[in-house]
Amino acid sequence: MRAHFADRLFDLDGHAALVTGASSGLGRHFALLLARAGAAVAVGARRADKLAALVAEIADFGGRAVAVGMDVASRDSINAALDAAAAQLGTLDIVVNNAGVTATKRVLEYGDDDWDAVMNTNLRGAWIVAQEAAKRLVAAQKSGSIINISSIYASRVSPGVVPYTVSKAGVKHLTKVLALEFARFGIRVNAIAPGYIATDLNRDFLASEAGQRLRARVPAQRFGEEHELDGALLLLASKAGAYISGSEIVVDGAHLCNTL
DSSP states (O other), X not given: OHHHHHHHHTOOTTOEEEEESTTSHHXXXXXXXXXXXXXXXXXXXXXXXXXXXXXXXXXXXTOOEXXXXXXXXXXXXXXXXXXXXXXXXXXXXXXXXXXXXXXXXXXXXXXHXXXXXXXXXXXXXXXXXHHHHHHHHHHHTOOEEEEEEOOGGGTSOXXXXXXXXXXXXXXXXXXXXXXXXHGGGTEEEEEEEEOSEXXXXXXXXXXXHHHHHHHTTSTTSSOEEGGGGHHHHHHHHSGGGTTOOSOEEXXXXXXXXXXX
């Protein structure tokens, strides 16, 4: 009986979700998680072959997914993707703003193109996706949940990743102001701020000498795994988090608590 109650609390059956940056890494994991929880999922990214494989994997366990080509640096591309997804799944009421990039250079080495590439994807892209998705929810008179994937670098700094750090700080405040403005429409906006999470994209680096130096700064003395973000995502996507908006859930093994 208790398990049944918990299942219903986090059940996403009848919901339609979009995950940006879904072709690999955390985006791919989030899409699989939402589909397993019952949502129909639109997976968005630029790599069509990766998206097709993900859609097939979701179909294999009985889930429903569609692939939508999307470049989050382009409003036209975002609108086309949202329209295509809605035509197949209905109004999207869960949006996971996951697409993100970084560049690693010292401050004096960055050019304008480096700065713009990171900002346009991480911050401007998150803004446009949230705004356009919210327009459709308001027009349909539906409530919804927008989940922005931020970072612990929204709250601390590190050398070598200036535009990334600034973009994630922007995402943190974007989350709060959107939550404030969208609350009257029943649209919740929250953020998840992961620490160092091991994925196929960074696992080799995290195992390197430099990666192990980073691990030593994490109070939990280990890196996180993708599945350790599942609880935060399902809480914010489901009715279990119905009164949570404008919040940031940090998942970092107490990394932000370490001021050294």
